[in-house]
Amino acid sequence: MIEHINWYPGHMKKTRELIEENLKLVDVVIEVIDARIPRSSRNPIIDELVIGKPRIIVLNKSDLADDAETEKWIATFGGRDSAVAMNCMNGGGKKQLLARLAQLQEQKNAGQLRHRPLRMMIVGVPNVGKSSLINRLTGKKSARTGDRPGVTRGKQWLSLENGMQLLDTPGILWPKFEDPNVGIDLAFCGSIKDEILDTSTLAFELLTVLSDRYPELLLKRYNLEELPEAEELFDEDGREISPTLALMDAISLKRGFILPGKKIDYERAGRTILDEFRGGLIGRITLEKAGEHIR
Ligand SMILES: Nc1nc2c(ncn2[C@@H]2O[C@H](COP(=O)(O)OP(=O)(O)O)[C@@H](O)[C@H]2O)c(=O)[nH]1
Ligand SMILES: [Mg+2]
DSSP states (O other), rough: OOOOOOOHHHHHHHHHHHHHHHHHSSEEEEEEETTTTTTTTTHHHHHHHHSOEEEEEEEETTTSSHHHHHHHHHHHSSSSHHHHHHHTTTTTTTHHOOOHHHHHHHHHHHOSSSOOEOOOOOOOOTTTHHHHHHHHHTTTTOOOOOOOOOOOTTOEEOOTTTTTTSSSOOOOOOOOSHHHHHHHHHHHHTTTOOTTSSSHHHHHHHHHHHHHHHHHHHHHHOOOOSOOOOSSOOOSSSSOOHHHHHHHHOOOOOHHHTTOOOOOOHHHHHHHHHHHHTTOOOOOOOSTTTOOOOO
């Protein structure tokens, strides 16, 4: 289910309460983010909420992101004790995550007579792969273990193969939308419906970012010799056109996105570019770089 995204403070308050309530039940919080947009797919309140608890940041969808950038982000987040790259489509990174969880379980039980399984919860903004991670961790054999003594009624736990316990519903956080770039980056990655901008405008924005960051990937994907230069581009009526628009035109011509009357089908071009980016077909791309404020 895609959670609707109308952001208002009421959401934040309710989210906070729900997560605070669940936090009391767990030893560790797993925060899932999108490795392509590690900044925009985080929610600022989570830092405050988890103070005093171990937290592991999962940079999910790392199969779609730039490995070198993912490494930098892991370092930014405090290294391998605090962050792990994952691919929930094939289980990549699961071993590392489980190893870190095992360490935390050992710490929890150090000096204790009775061994207790580690309990954890998963949080994150919509579409980062929370449900996929739950499925990965629990596998096909996942079983609800039902209410347990001392646990708020109605809470359901899933057992991992190693006996650890996972709260079965993830905490859904809302991203911070005050910065318009956050909304745009989330839209690029399909984390919010394409309603903040129309498809061709969103693709236009994406092409602008990609021309700057990953020009060689664009050239390769769209079979182009070079990217249009910033100067001296004019349409047939002599009006100046931007290099990004010229690029969109070039891609459309290559792919035959032409309407009757030889007009460019920007809707189709936009949809294609967005789909190909989201599917990883343009290449492995990180839109937000570690150490930079926006991108
Ligand atoms: N390429 C890729 N896609 C993923 C990965 N994890 C999840 N997805 C896809 O991302 C979409 C959202 O995943 P989901 O688990 O429903 O996200 P949730 O909203 O956070 O629960 C689905 O289409 C998943 O198949 C991943 O590691 N790599
Ligand atoms: Mg889900």
